[in-house]
Amino acid sequence: MISFYGKNFLKEYDFNKHQLETLIDLAEDLKTKEKHGIPHRFMSGKHIALIFEKQSTRTRSAFTVAAGKLGANVEYLNKNDMQLGAKESVEDTAKVLGTMFDGIAYRGFEQKTVEALGEHANIPVWNALTNEWHPTQMLADFLTIKEYLGTYHGKTVTFVGDGRNNVAHSLLITGAILGVNINIVAPESLQPTLSVQKLAKDLQHQSGSKSLITSDVEKGIKGSDVIYTDVWCSMGEEDALEERYNLLHPYQVNQALVDMTGKNTIFLHCLPAIHDTTTDVGQLAYEKFGVHGLEVTDDVFRSGYSKVFEQAENRMHTIKALLAATCGDVY
Incomplete structure (x- = not known):
């Protein structure tokens, strides 16, 4: 024991x-x-x-x-x-x-x-x-994947958005430990730090999993079992909203992006999510950019394959x- x-x-x-x-x-x-x-x-x-x-x-x-x-x-x-x-x-x-x-x-x-x-x-x-x-978020994420896909071993989890935040870093490392393939799809300026990428590679030698760090949305999404995203502005970065929107709007998780997987997938988000205009940030995004959601669209967030509230539980x-x-x- x-x-x-x-x-x-x-x-x-x-x-x-x-x-x-x-x-x-x-x-x-x-x-x-x-x-x-x-x-x-x-x-x-x-x-x-x-x-x-x-x-x-x-x-x-x-x-x-x-x-x-x-x-x-x-x-x-x-x-x-x-x-x-x-x-x-x-x-x-x-x-x-x-x-x-x-x-x-x-x-x-x-x-x-x-x-x-x-x-x-x-x-x-x-x-x-x-x-x-x-780290505690990761335990919930991989339990959720196991519940809905039967296993996380050998699956491909793709994070889309700000790839140098704590959730993206934690996914990359946890996947490397557990034997889960992790793709990070992000603009080059927002990709995981090199030290985290190196640590992941070292851990992957033991688990046999792989990672892909790319700015190419279609390349990174294809074959994904799980699509995962997070807010574009982490706590304390709200003043960078316009800069982040300009960088990240091509990386919004919408139905067209999900369809690129070519398979049945689940959607995860650690929450809170800016998926409509019912929050202050969502309303500000609508006023500034004319959009009804940022990192994820409302139809994906509320879809049957979205497991965000089960993930939260x-x-x-x-x-x-x-x-x-x-x-x-x-x-």
């Missing part, structure tokens, strides 16, 4: 293929238990801290609900509640919280912050998103597995 207890999850390659697959399988099992009302309170009496420097809907909700269903208590700490890095160092904060809590989730900007928490807290620390990586099930395995009594 794999021992996860006490381990950090700061980036995807903290865990090997067998460990990641064990977490995905455990999430599937816990999801089944929940659907059948089978108790699984593996964290009764435990306390976890959520340190969130960035806004969140799915991630905060998933950690809070997952911990509650496992029997743990949650304390939410936003950037205004603490002195993290301002009047108190990350190291000192980690040592203090590590004496009071049983685990810490961090969602913020710099990877070095979550790495420092992981080094000094002496309890499990989980990366709930940094500018560089989004799986954030909770996979985070529950992560918490239970690293901080609970499941193993």
Whole structure:
């Protein structure tokens, strides 16, 4: 039996293929238990801290609900509640919280912050998103692919859009670990950093998977089992909307693009999505560019092959597995 207890999850390659697959399988099992009302309170009496420097809907909700269903208590700490890095160092904060809590989730900007928490807290620390990586999202993504395609092994997942953001980087690395082919279709100026591409290549030697980084939409899309996209402006980049639109509008996921796959595919998006004009950003895009959606059209987003809300639900099930395995009594 794999021992996860006490381990950090700061980036995807903290865990090997067998460990990641064990977490995905455990999430599937816990999801089944929940659907059948089978108790699984593996964290009764435990306390976890959520340190969130960035806004969140799915991630905060998933950690809070997952911990509650496992029997743990949650304390939410936003950037205004603490002195993290301002009047108190990350190291000192980690040592203090590590004496009071049983685990810490961090969602913020710099990877070095979550790495420092992981080094000094002496309890499990989980990366709930940094500018560089989004590992808990990956667990949900590959569980969703497994549910709807039967397996992720040997499948081709194609990310379309801003290929140098945290989700694209995490997909590239996680696919390389799990043996999933990952295509990144993006303009040359928005392709994954060379260091991430090199790491993926090194990992692919072990798993046998392949990657394709290209600006050619048709070449990158053909044969894809999964089409995946994300917002064109990540948090803090909203001022770059016009620049990003000019670069990325040829990479919008619409029905014509999906048809290029030449096969039945599923659509994924980590959300939130700008797919209509019902949001402030969607309305601004309509006023500036005359479009009714940005990275994805509404018909694709609402289609039968779109699994975005099932993917969102799986954030909770996979985070529950992560918490239970690293901080609970499941193993």
